[in-house]
Structure formats: C-alpha cells, structure tokens
Amino acid sequence: MMLDKQILRIPGPTPIPPRVEHALGQPMIGHRNPQMGELHARLKPKLAKIFGTKKDVMILSSSGTGAMETAAVNLCKSGDEVIVVVTGAFGERFADICDAHGLTTYRLEMNWGTACTPEKLKAFLREHPSVKAVFMTYCETSTSVLNPIKELTDTVRSESDALVAVDGVSCIAGVEANMDDWGVDIYVTGSQKAFMLPPGLAFVAASERAREAFKKNDHSRFYFDLNKYAEKIENNSTPFTPPVSLLFGLDEALNMMMEEGLENVFKRHRLMSNMTRSAIEALGIPLLTENKYASPTVTAVKPEQVDAEKVRKILIQDFKIYVAGGPKHLKGKIFRIGHMGYCSPADVFEYIAALEVAFKKAGANIELGAGTKAAQEIFLNA
Amino acid sequence: MMLDKQILRIPGPTPIPPRVEHALGQPMIGHRNPQMGELHARLKPKLAKIFGTKKDVMILSSSGTGAMETAAVNLCKSGDEVIVVVTGAFGERFADICDAHGLTTYRLEMNWGTACTPEKLKAFLREHPSVKAVFMTYCETSTSVLNPIKELTDTVRSESDALVAVDGVSCIAGVEANMDDWGVDIYVTGSQKAFMLPPGLAFVAASERAREAFKKNDHSRFYFDLNKYAEKIENNSTPFTPPVSLLFGLDEALNMMMEEGLENVFKRHRLMSNMTRSAIEALGIPLLTENKYASPTVTAVKPEQVDAEKVRKILIQDFKIYVAGGPKHLKGKIFRIGHMGYCSPADVFEYIAALEVAFKKAGANIELGAGTKAAQEIFLNA
Numbered sequence: 001m002m003l004d005k006q007i008l009r010i011p012g013p014t015p016i017p018p019r020v021e022h023a024l025g026q027p028m029i030g031h032r033n034p035q036m037g038e039l040h041a042r043l044k045p046k047l048a049k050i051f052g053t054k055k056d057v058m059i060l061s062s063s064g065t066g067a068m069e070t071a072a073v074n075l076c077k078s079g080d081e082v083i084v085v086v087t088g089a090f091g092e093r094f095a096d097i098c099d100a101h102g103l104t105t106y107r108l109e110m111n112w113g114t115a116c117t118p119e120k121l122k123a124f125l126r127e128h129p130s131v132k133a134v135f136m137t138y139c140e141t142s143t144s145v146l147n148p149i150k151e152l153t154d155t156v157r158s159e160s161d162a163l164v165a166v167d168g169v170s171c172i173a174g175v176e177a178n179m180d181d182w183g184v185d186i187y188v189t190g191s192q193k194a195f196m197l198p199p200g201l202a203f204v205a206a207s208e209r210a211r212e213a214f215k216k217n218d219h220s221r222f223y224f225d226l227n228k229y230a231e232k233i234e235n236n237s238t239p240f241t242p243p244v245s246l247l248f249g250l251d252e253a254l255n256m257m258m259e260e261g262l263e264n265v266f267k268r269h270r271l272m273s274n275m276t277r278s279a280i281e282a283l284g285i286p287l288l289t290e291n292k293y294a295s296p297t298v299t300a301v302k303p304e305q306v307d308a309e310k311v312r313k314i315l316i317q318d319f320k321i322y323v324a325g326g327p328k329h330l331k332g333k334i335f336r337i338g339h340m341g342y343c344s345p346a347d348v349f350e351y352i353a354a355l356e357v358a359f360k361k362a363g364a365n366i367e368l369g370a371g372t373k374a375a376q377e378i379f380l381n382a
Numbered sequence: 383m384m385l386d387k388q389i390l391r392i393p394g395p396t397p398i399p400p401r402v403e404h405a406l407g408q409p410m411i412g413h414r415n416p417q418m419g420e421l422h423a424r425l426k427p428k429l430a431k432i433f434g435t436k437k438d439v440m441i442l443s444s445s446g447t448g449a450m451e452t453a454a455v456n457l458c459k460s461g462d463e464v465i466v467v468v469t470g471a472f473g474e475r476f477a478d479i480c481d482a483h484g485l486t487t488y489r490l491e492m493n494w495g496t497a498c499t500p501e502k503l504k505a506f507l508r509e510h511p512s513v514k515a516v517f518m519t520y521c522e523t524s525t526s527v528l529n530p531i532k533e534l535t536d537t538v539r540s541e542s543d544a545l546v547a548v549d550g551v552s553c554i555a556g557v558e559a560n561m562d563d564w565g566v567d568i569y570v571t572g573s574q575k576a577f578m579l580p581p582g583l584a585f586v587a588a589s590e591r592a593r594e595a596f597k598k599n600d601h602s603r604f605y606f607d608l609n610k611y612a613e614k615i616e617n618n619s620t621p622f623t624p625p626v627s628l629l630f631g632l633d634e635a636l637n638m639m640m641e642e643g644l645e646n647v648f649k650r651h652r653l654m655s656n657m658t659r660s661a662i663e664a665l666g667i668p669l670l671t672e673n674k675y676a677s678p679t680v681t682a683v684k685p686e687q688v689d690a691e692k693v694r695k696i697l698i699q700d701f702k703i704y705v706a707g708g709p710k711h712l713k714g715k716i717f718r719i720g721h722m723g724y725c726s727p728a729d730v731f732e733y734i735a736a737l738e739v740a741f742k743k744a745g746a747n748i749e750l751g752a753g754t755k756a757a758q759e760i761f762l763n764a
Contacts, residue, residue: 379739
C-alpha cells in the first residue's frame with residue numbers, strides 16, 4: 001500500500017485550501033438570520049469583481065448544469081430559435097438543455113479541440129437571423145479549449161439583438177470574465193473549479209438586457225426562476241435555502257483571491273497552462289488543442305506513442321495523482337490535467353515530473369527531465 | 383501577492399494529513415471518560431509496532447526536549463557518569479540536559495555531518511568504564527546524519543552494563559526502531575516529525591532494564607517521573623491531563639501508517655532520501671553528509687557556488703516552499719529539507735524542480751531538469 005495522499009488534478013472538483021476547509025466547518029446558522037445577510041453583503045462586492053459586473057451576482061444551490069438550464073429557461077421559451085456553439089461535450093449539454101425545453105436549437109458544431117471563431121459564428125448568425133439567444137462555452141472542459149468570448153460576443157452584437165449566454169463553469173475565477181465590458185448577458189458557473197470550493201453552488205451574473213428578458217419570459221419554471229433570485233439578492237438573501245457551509249467557504253475562497261489580487265490569479269493560471277503545455281511539447285507528446293485555443297485552467301494531452309489510459313493509471317498507482325480521461329469519442333485517446341484554483345507552479349512541477357515517469361513506464365520514448373526543464377524555463381522567463 | 387499555499391519541507395513540524403486534521407477536530411472528551419481508555423487501548427498495539435516493543439509505550443504531553451530530559455532524569459541521578467554521543471545540535475542538547483541535572487557528562491564529539499562509529503564509541507567506553515548510561519541521537523536533525531543505533535547499542539552491550547538511551551525525535555515512525563531486537567533501553571520522540579502530527583505529544587518506550595532503573599532512581603522529579611506513566615498506561619490512562627485532540631489525531635495517523643504498512647513507510651522514507659540526494663548530486667551541489675550516514679527523513683545541502691540562505695529565500699518567495707536553515711556554526715552554510723511523514727515521491731519531484739529554479743536564480747551553474755531526472759531514475763529503479 002501507499003501513503004494516503006491524493007493529488008487531485010482533474011478539471012474539477014479541485015483541491016480545497018485548508019483556509020476554505022476550516023471556513024466550511026463553521027457552525028451552522030439559520031439562513032434567515034441577520035448573520036446570513038451580513039455574509040451576503042460581504043460576498044457581493046467580491047463576486048462582482050470576479051465577474052466584472054456592477055450588478056449583484058445571484059447564487060443558486062445547484063450544480064453547473066442546473067445553472068446552464070437556469071440560463072436557458074430564463075432567457076428563452078419553447079419555440080424560440082437559439083444558436084448553441086458546440087465545441088465539445090459541454091456545448092452539447094447546452095444544446096440538449098435547449099432541446100429539452102422545446103427551443104428550436106441550431107448547433108454550430110466545431111471539431112473537438114478547436115475554438116469557435118468570430119467568422120464562423122458570423123456566417124452562422126446570418127443563416128439564422130432571428131435567434132433569441134446564442135449559447136456558448138467559455139472553457140470547454142472536455143477538450144481544454146478556451147473560446148474567445150469577447151470576440152464572439154462582439155460578433156453577436158454586430159449581427160443581431162440576440163442575448164449572449166456563456167457557460168463559464170470550468171474557468172471563471174481563473175480567467176477574466178469582464179461581463180459589463182464585453183457585453184455578455186448571462187454568465188453561469190459552478191463552485192468546484194477555479195473557485196476552490198466543493199460542488200454545490202452555482203453563480204449567475206446577468207446584464208440589464210437579460211433581466212428584462214427574464215421578466216417578460218413566461219416559460220414554466222419555479223426553482224430556477226431568476227426573477228426570484230434577483231429580487232432577493234438585492235436584500236442580501238436567497239429565495240430558497242442556500243447551502244450555508246458552502247457560502248462560508250466561498251467567503252474565505254474569495255478572500256484568498258482578493259489577497260492574491262485577481263490579476264495575479266489570472267496570470268498564475270496562464271503561467272501554469274504555459275508551463276504544462278511547454279513541458280508536454282518538450283517531451284514530444286502531442287496536445288489536443290493548439291496554443292491559440294489553450295485554456296489557462298485545463299490541458300488535454302493526446303499521446304500517440306502510448307495509451308492515454310495507461311499513463312493515467314500509472315499516475316494513480318505510482319503517485320495517487322488523478323487526471324481525467326477523455327469524454328465520449330475522445331475516451332482512451334486523451335487525458336486532461338486540471339490546473340486551476342488551489343494549484344501553483346510548484347504543483348505543475350510535481351505532476352510534470354510524475355508524468356515523465358508515467359510516460360516512460362508506459363513505453364514512450366521520452367527524455368526524463370526534459371519536460372520539467374521546459375516548464376522551469378517558462379517559469380524563469382515569466 | 384501569491385496564492386496562499388504553503389509547502390512545509392522543514393524537518394518538523396511537518397504537514398498534517400487531512401484525515402489527521404479532521405481527527406484532531408473531534409469534540410473534546412473528558413480525559414477520565416471510558417472513551418479515553420478505549421482510545422488508549424487502540425493506540426497501544428499500533429505504537430508498540432512503531433517502536434518494535436512488546437511493552438506499552440508511554441505518552442507525555444511535552445515537546446521532544448521534555449522527553450529527552452525525561453529519559454535522563456529517570457535513568458540517572460546527580461553524580462552518575464554518562465556518555466553523550468554528540469553528532470550535532472541535538473546531541474549537544476542531550477549533554478546540556480545531563481549537565482543541568484548534575485550528571486558527570488563525557489561528550490563523545492564527532493564532526494558535524496558524520497555519524498558515530500562503533501569503533502569510536504568502543505574506545506570511548508573503555509576510557510570511561512563506569513558510565514551508568516550512554517545517550518545518543520538516532521537522526522541528528524541539525525546535520526541529517528543517521529547514527530547506526532543497532533551497531534552502537536551492540537557496542538555498549540559488549541563493553542558495559544550501561545543503559546542505552548536514544549533520541550529518536552526526527553526519525554522514529556520513518557525508520558525502524560526495533561527496540562526489543564536491538565536492546566535499546568529507552569527511546570524518546572516527539573509527534574511533529576514522522577508521526578504526521580502537530581507538536582505536543584512525546585513518546586517514551588522503555589525496556590525492562592530501564593524500568594528497573596526508574597524504580598530505583600531517587601533523582602528529584604514529578605511530572606517527568608516515568609514510574610507514574612508506566613503504571614497508568616497499563617490501565618489505559620495517563621497520570622496527568624493528556625492533550626486529548628492530539629491523541630485523536632495520533633489514532634488516525636497510526637491508522638494511516640498501518641494501512642500503508644510499516645515496511646512500506648520505511649521504504650518510502652529511504653526512497654525519498656535517495657531521490658533527494660541523487661538529485662542534488664546530479665546538479666553538482668555538495669551534500670553535508672556522506673551517503674552512508676544519510677538519514678531517510680532529512681537531507682542537509684551545502685551549496686558552495688551560492689549562498690544557502692539565498693536559495694532558501696527564493697524557495698519561499700517563488701514557491702512558498704519552506705526548508706530549514708543551518709543551526710549554530712552551520713548557519714548560512716547549509717539548508718535542510720525535511721522529507722518525512724506526510725510526504726511522497728511526488729512531493730520530492732516538486733521540491734527538486736523548484737530547487738533547480740532557485741539554484742539557477744541564485745546564480746549556480748546547474749543544468750535545469752538534471753536533478754529531477756536523477757530523482758526519476760532512482761524512483762524507476764526502486
């Protein structure tokens with residue numbers, strides 16, 4: 001047997017900092033107590049910074065998928081035409097949600113591993129001029145692609161009045177959201193990724209245009225009705241019982257990010273991505289995505305000389321390092337390393353050196369230490 | 383600012399596993415409750431395995447130094463002649479304790495960085511034939527030397543009736559203690575090293591010969607009187623209030639070691655030492671001690687091209703990795719890496735790659751990745 005020391009490098013859930021763990025463990029309070037109002041008042045300005053918005057960010061007790069459905073059922077109703085940009089499994093999920101609610105869903109399908117470009121979206125918008133909303137994924141967790149949300153939002157704005165809804169689950173708090181500046185209408189995300197929290201909280205940030213759409217929308221919904229959340233959060237409350245412990249944890253996780261400085265948080269994520277990608281490239285192992293599409297929060301590796309699942313298993317057996325396999329048709333072909341939230345450049349060194357050992361044991365013709373050296377050089381030149 | 387993620391690689395206190403942290407946080411119980419007796423009954427067989435003894439290990443609420451003093455005042459009284467093997471700062475401490483209690487203390491001084499050999503001890507014993515006890519250090523934390531306790535104990539046995547007292551603070555639970563087999567009379571250690579616990583508990587294991595000596599000894603003592611502890615632990619209790627939370631944590635830390643298997647725990651520590659030493663050697667950086675004296679739990683590095691303190695500061699500034707400086711006359715000349723307790727080969731990769739960066743930034747002429755490669759090769763060939 002081995003020392004029971006798990007190193008979680010899947011793209012979520014991610015490791016929880018001890019400060020956050022301790023915050024999670026605080027004694028329970030009543031969710032209608034004045035203390036809860038004070039907690040919300042502390043959370044609001046910090047969350048607003050993360051999302052880059054002046055408006056109150058709404059907090060739901062749900063997974064990220066729940067938040068995606070919330071976006072769809074508040075912006076649109078059955079019969080509405082919508083575009084969903086599908087760059088991977090989570091783009092597909094957005095489309096499946098739209099289908100489930102009877103929207104007329106036009107899928108703009110991209111090859112898995114590439115991002116959507118403004119040009120492609122522009123052409124597609126011209127084919128479908130009367131769409132009510134465009135749904136897109138910021139970081140496509142399944143492929144480690146980061147879609148260019150600013151440019152895609154500009155494209156929508158220049159072509160139509162459609163609302164822009166963005167799934168930011170596996171990147172927000174690790175990358176810029178710039179909601180107000182970019183003109184995104186709704187961002188949704190979960191707590192278990194760059195927020196350094198357990199799963200269970202979802203965040204929804206919405207523009208004034210989006211809020212007007214919610215009010216007019218008569219699509220059937222109750223728990224996910226954002227009008228309720230928008231009204232309550234103004235008074236530092238939630239319409240339904242919130243996961244109190246997770247809110248305690250959120251307060252501390254946001255404190256940690258504010259102490260580090262958001263700019264530094266974003267720089268760190270970009271640095272970890274660059275270190276990881278340079279290391280893998282230096283070993284002669286292919287990556288799934290090109291550098292220009294690379295997410296700062298997750299990296300998909302596509303080994304050709306050796307079986308991806310074999311490498312993944314050696315990482316677990318020898319080091320208790322957990323990376324994620326490939327989803328759907330990429331199963332067995334890629335593995336994905338999460339480097340977001342409570343993860344530092346030193347952690348990158350750890351998994352890169354362990355990966356070199358795993359590649360070697362799996363039979364890949366690689367030079368031990370070469371990936372580490374490449375990551376070190378990126379760190380030194382940052 | 384940086385992410386608040388501290389990586390503690392000093393030779394104690396060492397990181398606490400989450401399982402142990404959670405155990406530490408259990409609700410307080412009365413120290414005379416039946417639950418406490420049940421806890422002691424669970425601890426005893428596991429502690430006995432760690433020390434390699436059939437007798438009950440005694441638990442004190444004190445630091446390691448308190449346990450060292452306990453050994454001295456229970457085995458000896460003022461005026462008794464004793465030998466103290468001094469291989470570094472903690473050997474000096476044992477001698478200072480003996481002096482403080484009016485023992486006639488003969489110091490067998492070794493160069494810091496080398497271990498005591500059976501030959502040297504034999505010669506010294508012949509010069510001092512009427513000593514009551516020989517005090518020695520298992521792992522000399524200040525230099526990372528592991529003294530050959532089995533051989534030194536054999537030497538004492540073959541030359542005299544002196545009792546053998548061993549400070550095992552910075553290694554027991556990471557290396558073999560084999561108390562009964564080796565004929566050690568008293569082992570003392572603290573909780574904050576290979577035991578994966580916070581400071582505050584001290585363990586004392588004693589042979590039958592030692593116990594007879596305690597009984598006959600009239601040296602003044604109260605809190606540190608082992609006769610009291612020996613009597614109480616037979617009935618699953620302690621003479622004075624124990625640090626209850628630390629005992630909860632101890633139970634879980636011992637569970638983790640039993641799950642891993644003690645043989646595997648010891649192998650892991652030896653492997654981490656070998657990986658660390660090979661890496662530093664591959665970088666062309668000198669180590670303070672020769673391989674034959676190397677402790678599995680701590681490694682002292684003695685850089686010559688660059689300032690040891692500069693390297694240490696870069697590790698903190700760039701990675702929040704904390705290693706220890708040099709003690710006394712080694713201050714500024716060495717730094718010491720703790721690799722014991724909750725530390726794995728993946729952690730070794732982490733600090734080695736970070737160290738390479740720090741050496742480079744400090745101006746050393748080293749090849750990035752070369753140390754990592756050497757550590758990887760040791761891991762692959764283990």
